[in-house]
Amino acid sequence: MRRLRFLFMEAFFGGSHREFALGWAENSRHEIRLLTLPARFWKWRMRGAALCFINDPACSPKAYDGCIASNMMSLSDFKSLAGKNCPPLLLYFHENQFAYPLRPGERMDYQYGFTDITSALAADRVIFNSHYHYRTFFSALPAFLKRMPEFRPVWVADAIRSRSQVLYPGCRFPDLAQPDLIQKYPAQKVPESEGNTGESGEHSGEPPLIIWNHRWEFDKAPDIFFAALDRVLEKGADFRLALMGENYRNIPAVFPAAKERYGGRLVLYGYVKNRPEYLSVLRRGDIAVSTAVQENFGISVVEAVRCGCIPLLPDRLSYPEILPEEFHKEFLYKDEADLTEKLYRMLGDFAPCRKRGRQTAAAMRRFAWENMIDAYDDMLEELASLRSC
Numbered sequence: 001m002r003r004l005r006f007l008f009m010e011a012f013f014g015g016s017h018r019e020f021a022l023g024w025a026e027n028s029r030h031e032i033r034l035l036t037l038p039a040r041f042w043k044w045r046m047r048g049a050a051l052c053f054i055n056d057p058a059c060s061p062k063a064y065d066g067c068i069a070s071n072m073m074s075l076s077d078f079k080s081l082a083g084k085n086c087p088p089l090l091l092y093f094h095e096n097q098f099a100y101p102l103r104p105g106e107r108m109d110y111q112y113g114f115t116d117i118t119s120a121l122a123a124d125r126v127i128f129n130s131h132y133h134y135r136t137f138f139s140a141l142p143a144f145l146k147r148m149p150e151f152r153p154v155w156v157a158d159a160i161r162s163r164s165q166v167l168y169p170g171c172r173f174p175d176l177a178q179p180d181l182i183q184k185y186p187a188q189k190v191p192e193s194e195g196n197t198g199e200s201g202e203h204s205g206e207p208p209l210i211i212w213n214h215r216w217e218f219d220k221a222p223d224i225f226f227a228a229l230d231r232v233l234e235k236g237a238d239f240r241l242a243l244m245g246e247n248y249r250n251i252p253a254v255f256p257a258a259k260e261r262y263g264g265r266l267v268l269y270g271y272v273k274n275r276p277e278y279l280s281v282l283r284r285g286d287i288a289v290s291t292a293v294q295e296n297f298g299i300s301v302v303e304a305v306r307c308g309c310i311p312l313l314p315d316r317l318s319y320p321e322i323l324p325e326e327f328h329k330e331f332l333y334k335d336e337a338d339l340t341e342k343l344y345r346m347l348g349d350f351a352p353c354r355k356r357g358r359q360t361a362a363a364m365r366r367f368a369w370e371n372m373i374d375a376y377d378d379m380l381e382e383l384a385s386l387r388s389c
Contacts, residue, residue, distance in 0.1 A: 004030040004065040004384050007058075011049035012072040014039025015215060015246050016169070016299040017094055021070075023172045027369040029377050032068070035059060040248070042072060046097075046115050049073035054081040061085045065384035070094055075119035088386040090379070091123035093133060094296065099140035101219050101294050113144050117156055124386050125379065126164040132318040133296035134166050167376065170369035171299055173306050174279045207238040208286035208350045209267065211304055213278075216247035219294040222254050224336060228291070229262070231340045237347040242268040242281055245300070282307035286353075287346055290314065291339070298322055306364035310353045312342055324363050330356065 010021045013036035025032040035058055037049055050073055053059050061067065062085040069075050071093045079086050098113035120126050128134040138157060145152050210229070214220040229241070241262055243255065247270070259269050272278040282288075288304035288311055295301075295317040302322060305311050313319040315332035323331060333339040346353055365371065 004380060005063065006030060006032045006066050006068055006380060006384075007061070007064045008032050008034050008068040009049070009053050009059075009073060009078070010034065010036045010070055011045040011053075012039045012042055012070065013037060016297070017070055017072065019172060019299055020092070020094070020169045023170050023369045024068075024373075024376060026172075027170065027373040028380070029373075030380055033058065033064075039246075043109075043112065045072050046074060046112055050075070050077035050081060054078060061087055065387060066090060066380060068092065068380075069119075071096065071116055071119055073119070074115050076115075076122035079122045088124045088383045089122060090125045090127065090383050091119055092127045092129070093120075093137065094129055095294070096133070096137050096140070098144040099136045103218055110144075110147065117141075117160070120160040120164075121156060124163065125383055126160060127379075128164060128166050129169050129297040130318040131166050131321055134164065136296075167379070168367060168372065169297055169299060170372035170376070171302050171306070171364075171367045173303070173364075173368050174276075174283070207240055208347055209240045209242060209284060211242050211244070211282060211285035211288045211309055213242075213244040213282065213288065213300045213304055214290065214292065215245050216251055216255055218252065219292065220245075221291040221293050222252055222258075224291040224339075225289060226254050226258050226261075228289070228336065228339050228343055229258075232344045232347060235340075235344050237344050239265065239287075239347055240267050241265050242285065243270070244268060244272050244278065244281065246271050279303070279307060282309060285309040286350060286357075287312055287343070289339075289343070290319070292317060295319065302364050302367050305360050306367075308357050308361050310346065310357045311360060312339065312346070314339075323360070327356070327360055327363070331360070 008021055008025060010017055013021065017039065021034055021036070025034055035053055035056060037045060037052060061082040064087050066088045068090045069078070069092070071091060075089055075091055079089060096116050098116065102108060128137065138161060141157050142154070145154060212225060216222065243258065243266065259266060268281060272281060282304050285304060285307065286309060288301060288309035290298065290301055290313045292314065297318050301311060301313065311323060311331045313323065313332055315328070315334050319332060320328060333342050
């Protein structure tokens with residue numbers, strides 16, 4: 001079969017969206033051209049990205065066998081603007097706007113939920129990044145439509161479901177056979193963002209390094225994370241801490257407070273832009289904790305676990321399907337008290353966890369792009385075949 005050409009439009013090119021787009025383009029047997037916008041002002045992206053993309057010289061729809069987009073844009077607007085030259089369209093849902101938790105005091109803006117609906121209806125194929133996400137989307141959709149006072153389009157659920165499937169995102173992992181690219185951060189150094197690395201240190205004798213590599217936003221519940229750290233300290237546990245993850249203009253107050261409170265325990269504070277440095281920090285981590293209240297897949301967790309960190313995750317969201325069942329009892333927690341107890345036990349006697357860490361790392365191998373790419377490329381070939389129908 002000839003090498004096909006696809007345009008991948010990513011209106012929010014950051015975090016997991018960026019990783020997914022780059023990984024697919026780098027590993028595909030087909031040609032995938034990326035057309036992107038920076039990861040900021042998400043509401044404006046959802047409503048305006050189609051207008052930006054359709055006017056870009058690189059966006060000549062008739063030149064491609066198909067177009068891919070994440071749900072951070074209005075695909076229905078794009079399809080309308082592209083007109084008769086529009087190739088088959090694939091929509092990838094990283095998240096959805098009517099099942100996304102609201103900030104305290106925030107009210108739902110219905111237009112973004114309807115953008116997700118019309119985008120899915122405009123697409124020829126719709127992909128969800130986990131079974132959990134698929135279920136929550138179609139569970140939340142009827143309740144969302146019931147908010148309409150009359151003329152509710154209840155038919156849309158079946159219409160979207162008929163073109164939908166689940167496909168986990170591939171992940172770009174480091175070559176674990178290669179030596180680390182940077183040395184471990186010493187506990188007394190607190191580098192500021194931008195990947196400042198400090199000086200080298202020795203691993204033996206140091207307390208376990210806890211990793212936070214999630215966005216610094218409310219839906220990741222950092223207040224619950226820091227409360228758990230405070231409780232294990234009160235119980236006499238010891239640890240070091242690396243606070244990574246993307247952060248934006250409005251950083252939750254718990255982060256600067258944590259920087260002040262944990263002082264010399266902090267070995268890193270801020271987003272590490274350089275990916276090799278980021279992965280090297282993960283390889284030096286011991287425990288990766290999530291306290292998220294919204295997570296449809298969890299690339300950051302998969303990356304950390306693949307690099308050898310022991311996971312400690314909520315027994316909900318997408319985590320039970322990402323982590324094999326044999327690890328659920330040890331590494332999934334039921335509530336905040338269970339989180340504290342499991343974390344305290346790990347910190348008190350971490351040596352037995354190391355063998356399990358190798359096992360959980362091996363289990364994440366299934367998400368590597370080399371194991372996922374054939375399914376994605378087969379899907380692209382199916383999409384392209386719709387053009388001749």
